[in-house]
Amino acid sequence: DAGITQSPRYKITETGRQVTLMCHQTWSHSYMFWYRQDLGHGLRLIYYSAAADITDKGEVPDGYVVSRSKTENFPLTLESATRSQTSVYFCASSATIRPEAFFGQGTRLTVV
Amino acid sequence: GQQLNQSPQSMFIQEGEDVSMNCTSSSIFNTWLWYKQDPGEGPVLLIALYKAGELTSNGRLTAQFGITRKDSFLNISASIPSDVGIYFCAGPTGGSNYKLTFGKGTLLTVNP
Numbered sequence: 452d453a454g455i456t457q458s459p460r461y462k463i464t465e466t467g468r469q470v471t472l473m474c475h476q477t478w479s480h481s482y483m484f485w486y487r488q489d490l491g492h493g494l495r496l497i498y499y500s501a502a503a504d505i506t507d508k509g510e511v512p513d514g515y516v517v518s519r520s521k522t523e524n525f526p527l528t529l530e531s532a533t534r535s536q537t538s539v540y541f542c543a544s545s546a547t548i549r550p551e552a553f554f555g556q557g558t559r560l561t562v563v
Numbered sequence: 564g565q566q567l568n569q570s571p572q573s574m575f576i577q578e579g580e581d582v583s584m585n586c587t588s589s590s591i592f593n594t595w596l597w598y599k600q601d602p603g604e605g606p607v608l609l610i611a612l613y614k615a616g617e618l619t620s621n622g623r624l625t626a627q628f629g630i631t632r633k634d635s636f637l638n639i640s641a642s643i644p645s646d647v648g649i650y651f652c653a654g655p656t657g658g659s660n661y662k663l664t665f666g667k668g669t670l671l672t673v674n675p
Binding site for chain 1: 594598605608611653655661663668
């Protein structure tokens with residue numbers, strides 16, 4: 452009954468390094484999403500995916516890359532981390548016909 | 564894009580008091596969702612509303628889908644300390660049924 456899990460929960464990385472945040476869901480939901488949460492901005496959509504091999508940009512995609520080779524996984528990669536990418540990242544998923552999204556526990560990323 | 568204005572930004576109340584918060588938009592929404600986020604956790608869905616005028620309860624929580632379809636309200640009755648957290652409204656945006664826009668949240672503090 453895992454639902455949606457994110458790893459790692461906490462990560463500290465250096466500016467310029469590549470880092471990948473993992474997301475795995477067990478519901479076979481079609482849609483998956485990556486949000487970042489920052490004080491004063493709420494939750495902002497980075498990228499989303501409607502199905503395996505189908506991804507699209509959200510509100511704040513710059514500096515991020517996603518892939519979805521399998522329905523259950525949706526990793527988010529920061530190709531060259533910057534301090535402005537210090538944030539809490541949430542992965543979410545939803546079924547095809549309903550808008551309700553279910554969230555993971557989040558990854559707190561600090562870029563130093 | 565569509566924006567959701569959530570108010571108040573924060574509330575400090577005494578245990579046992581009732582709480583009201585709302586969410587407004589300049590655009591029409593077809594679905595309203597209310598989430599709660601506990602400290603250090605991901606948002607959890609509380610209530611989903613699908614029809615203008617709909618009133619839905621979940622325990623001590625009651626939410627309403629505004630008649631104009633541009634607003635929604637969440638009420639918490641007889642608050643308890645575990646009600647502490649951030650409450651978000653959300654709705655599908657951009658002509659899709661799955662990409663959610665979130666309000667910036669209402670931070671609720673309950674004094675025992």
